[in-house]
Amino acid sequence: MKLVLTSTSLSIQMAMLVALLCAIPAAAQNSAPGASGATSSASSSASPSAPGISGEDVYQKRCAKCHDQEGSRAPSKDALRKMSATRILRTLDFGLMMAVAYPVTRPERDAVANYLGTNLAEAPLPAAAFCSAKVSIMSGPANDSWAGWSPTASNARYQTAERAGLAPAQVRRLKLKWAIGFPGDVTAFAAPTVVNGTIFVGSASGMLQALDAKTGCTHWVFQAAGPVRAAIVAVPGDDSTSLVFTDLTGWAYAIEAKTGHLIWRKRIDEDEATRLTGSAVTLDGIVFIPAASWEETRSIDPQYTCCTFRGSVTALRVRDGSTVWKTYMVDPAQRTGTNSVGTPQWGPSGAPIWSAPTIDTKRGVLYVGTGNNYSAPATATSDSVVALNLKTGSIVWTQQALANDTYNSSCRSKGINCPPPNGGPDYDFGSSAILVRGPNGKEILVAGQKSGVVFAFDPDAKGKILWQTRVGTGGINGGVQWGMATDGQKVYAAVSDVSGVMNTAGPVGGATFDPAKGGGLTALHLEDGSKAWYAPSHPCDPPRPGCSPGQSAALSLIPGVVFSPSLDGHVRAFSTEDGEMLWDFDTAQSYATVNGVAAKGGSIDGAGPVVVGGMVFVNSGYPRNGGMPGNALLAFAPEE
Ligand code: HEC
Structure with a gap:
C-alpha cells in the first residue's frame, strides 16, 4: 500500500494495471431480460484486491476512527460486515462515504470492501421494472x-x-x-x-x-x-x-x-x-x-x-x-x-x-x-x-x-x-x-x-x-x-x-x-x-x-x-x-x-x-x- 501511495514508478503502475485488468471480467457482467420480460440480475461485485494491499490496514487507517467509535452515528464494524462488498464499494465510490473516500485509491477501496463485506450478489431491479414483450427497443421515430x-x-x-x-x-x-x-x-x-x-x-x-x-x-x-x-x-x-x-x-x-x-x-x-x-x-x-x-x-x-x-x-x-x-x-x-x-x-x-x-x-x-x-x-x-x-x-x-x-x-x-x-x-x-x-x-x-x-x-x-x-x-x-x-x-x-x-x-x-x-x-x-x-x-x-x-x-x-x-x-x-x-x-x-x-x-x-x-x-x-x-x-x- 505504501508503494502505491508513494511511488510513481512504471512497474507499480503496470502492477496496478494488471490488477485492474484482472478485476474487470468479474465486475462487468451484463444481462438482458428474457422475452417474457422476466427480471435479470446483473450483479457487480467488488474487484479482487490488488496484491500487497491489506483491507484490514485500510480499515484501520481510513475507517476505524469513526466506525469503531461507540455511540457514534456511524454503523459499527459488525454492521458493515453484514453488507455486501458491492454495496460498500458503491458507498465509497458514490454513496454516503464519497467525501470521506476521496483520498482512497481504487486498489485500497477494493481491499477494504472485500475485507469488510460479504460476497452476496444484489438484485438491482425488481422484475416489475422490465418492459413487456410488446414494447420493443429503439422502435420510435428517428426524430x-x-x-x-x-x-x-x-x-x-x-x-x-x-x-x-x-x-x-x-x-x-x-x-x-x-x-x-x-x-x-x-x-x-x-x-x-x-x-x-x-x-x-x-x-x-x-x-x-x-x-x-x-x-x-x-x-x-x-x-x-x-x-x-x-x-x-x-x-x-x-x-x-x-x-x-x-x-x-x-x-x-x-x-x-x-x-x-x-x-x-x-x-x-x-x-x-x-x-x-x-x-x-x-x-x-x-x-x-x-x-x-x-x-x-x-x-x-x-x-x-x-x-x-x-x-x-x-x-x-x-x-x-x-x-x-x-x-x-x-x-x-x-x-x-x-x-x-x-x-x-x-x-x-x-x-x-x-x-x-x-x-x-x-x-x-x-x-x-x-x-x-x-x-x-x-x-x-x-x-x-x-x-x-x-x-x-x-x-x-x-x-x-x-x-x-x-x-x-x-x-x-x-x-x-x-x-x-x-x-x-x-x-x-x-x-x-x-x-x-x-x-x-x-x-x-x-x-x-x-x-x-x-x-x-x-x-x-x-x-x-x-x-x-x-x-x-x-x-x-x-x-x-x-x-x-x-x-x-x-x-x-x-x-x-x-x-x-x-x-x-x-x-x-x-x-x-x-x-x-x-x-x-x-x-x-x-x-x-x-x-x-x-x-x-x-x-x-x-x-x-x-x-x-x-x-x-x-x-x-x-x-x-x-x-x-x-x-x-x-x-x-x-x-x-x-x-x-x-x-x-x-x-x-x-x-x-x-x-x-x-x-x-x-x-x-x-x-x-x-x-x-x-x-x-x-x-x-x-x-x-x-x-x-x-x-x-x-x-x-x-x-x-
Ligand atoms: C469521518 C467519519 C467516518 C469515516 C472516516 C468513515 N465513515 Fe463510514 N460512515 C460514517 C457515518 C457517520 C455513517 C452513517 C451515515 C448516515 O447514516 O447518515 C457512515 C456510514 C457508512 C456505511 C453505510 C452506508 C449506507 O449505505 O448505509 C458504510 C458502508 C461505510 N460508512 C463505510 C466506510 C468505510 C469502508 C470507511 C473507510 C474507507 C468509512 N466508512 C469511513 C462515518 C465515517
Whole structure:
C-alpha cells in the first residue's frame, strides 16, 4: 500500500494495471431480460484486491476512527460486515462515504470492501421494472433522439423544434409523467442519451439502463465497473447501433444498443486515478475520449505523491477499441522535490479535460477545454482551449485564459500538498467550448470558465480572444461549471457561485450553504458579448440543509426556451426573449416510481435536462460538496 501511495514508478503502475485488468471480467457482467420480460440480475461485485494491499490496514487507517467509535452515528464494524462488498464499494465510490473516500485509491477501496463485506450478489431491479414483450427497443421515430452530451458535435445543447416537439406554451404546462429510482444510490448525475425513443443512461452504481422514453420501463441493464456519468454515444453501424461510454474508474466500453451485450472494453490510461467524466464524441467510426483524474482530490492526503496525471484525449476505433492516437496536455512528470512530511513531489501534471470535445469538420480539428495544473511547474496548456488535429491528434493551437493556475484540493485547507504560493485560483474550463455561427455570419467558439467569465475565441485566428464578459463572481465551485447553450442568436450562461460551508470529510449531503448567494442566468449577444438579459436566482425558501441557489448544472435549449436546473432542487425554464420564468418544478421530494425502486430528488448538478419528442428528462440528486442527495430520473410532458 505504501508503494502505491508513494511511488510513481512504471512497474507499480503496470502492477496496478494488471490488477485492474484482472478485476474487470468479474465486475462487468451484463444481462438482458428474457422475452417474457422476466427480471435479470446483473450483479457487480467488488474487484479482487490488488496484491500487497491489506483491507484490514485500510480499515484501520481510513475507517476505524469513526466506525469503531461507540455511540457514534456511524454503523459499527459488525454492521458493515453484514453488507455486501458491492454495496460498500458503491458507498465509497458514490454513496454516503464519497467525501470521506476521496483520498482512497481504487486498489485500497477494493481491499477494504472485500475485507469488510460479504460476497452476496444484489438484485438491482425488481422484475416489475422490465418492459413487456410488446414494447420493443429503439422502435420510435428517428426524430426522438438526443444522442450524446449535445444533440450535435458543436456542443450547443440546442434541440431543434422538430426534435424537441415542445413549444414554449407547452413548457408552461409540463407535468411529471413518470419517475424511476436508481437502486442504492444517493446521486443521480448521468447524462441521458435518447435514440429512437429509447433512453440510455448510466448511474452512480455503474448500472447502465435502456429505458422506454414514453413509459420508463427497462429493456436491459448492463453493469459497468465504476460509476457512469458521461453521456453515452450512439454510433449507427451497418446492421446495428453501438453505444460507447466511459466510467469514473478509467474504463471505456462499447456495447450493442439493442441487447446491451459487451463488444469490447478498454482502460483509457495507465494512471490509476483516471476519471472519465467528460462525454466522448464520435465522427466517422472513431470516438474521442477526454480524460480527467481523482488526483486533484487525493492530494488532500499529505502522504499522496502529488502529482503525475496528464489530461488527454484518446481516439479509438468504435469497431474494436484500437487506438488511432492519444495526445497528452502536459509532458510526463519528473520528480520535483519532497513535501514537508517527506512525500515525493512530481510535476508537471493536470490540465485535465472534464467535458465533451467539440468537433469542427470544416477546420479538421477537435476543441477541448482544460483545467488547472495539479502541481508545479505550471504549463501553457492549463485553463485553456486547445485545438487538436482530428486525424493525428497533434496540437494545432492553444489559447490560455489564465496562466500559472496550479491547484489541488489540499489548498482548501492550506494543506501540505498545496503548490506555492497559495495554489489556485482553480479556474478550469470545466465545460465544453461551443462552435456556433453568430447572427453576423462569423463562426466563433464560446466557452465559460469557473472564473465566471464567458470567452469568445476566433477559430480562424488560433483562438484569438474576440470578447470576454463576466457573468458571475467565480471560484473553486463557482462560475460556469457544466455548460452553456446557444441558439445562434445569444449564448446563455448560468453560474454556480455556491457559497458557504461545504462538506469536506464526513458523510455526504446537508452542507450549510448560504441560502441566498449564488446562481443567476445571463443571456449574451453572440456578436459582441454584450448582455441581453439577466434572470436572478431564487433564494432557498425555506432554507434547507444542502440547499444553495447555485446553478451549476448544464443548460439545455429548445427554440424559445432555456432550461436551468439548480442545487436548490428546482428545474426551471426561461423565455429566451427576456428571461421570463415559464416553468418551475421542485424535484426535492419523494416519488412513486415505475421501476419499483424508492426514489427521492435533491440538488441538481452536472448533466442538464434532455428534451426529446415532447418530453423533458431530468436527473435529481447531487450530494457532492454537500448538496441534497437523491436518486431519481424524472420525465415530464405537457398536460393534455
Ligand atoms: C469521518 C467519519 C467516518 C469515516 C472516516 C468513515 N465513515 Fe463510514 N460512515 C460514517 C457515518 C457517520 C455513517 C452513517 C451515515 C448516515 O447514516 O447518515 C457512515 C456510514 C457508512 C456505511 C453505510 C452506508 C449506507 O449505505 O448505509 C458504510 C458502508 C461505510 N460508512 C463505510 C466506510 C468505510 C469502508 C470507511 C473507510 C474507507 C468509512 N466508512 C469511513 C462515518 C465515517
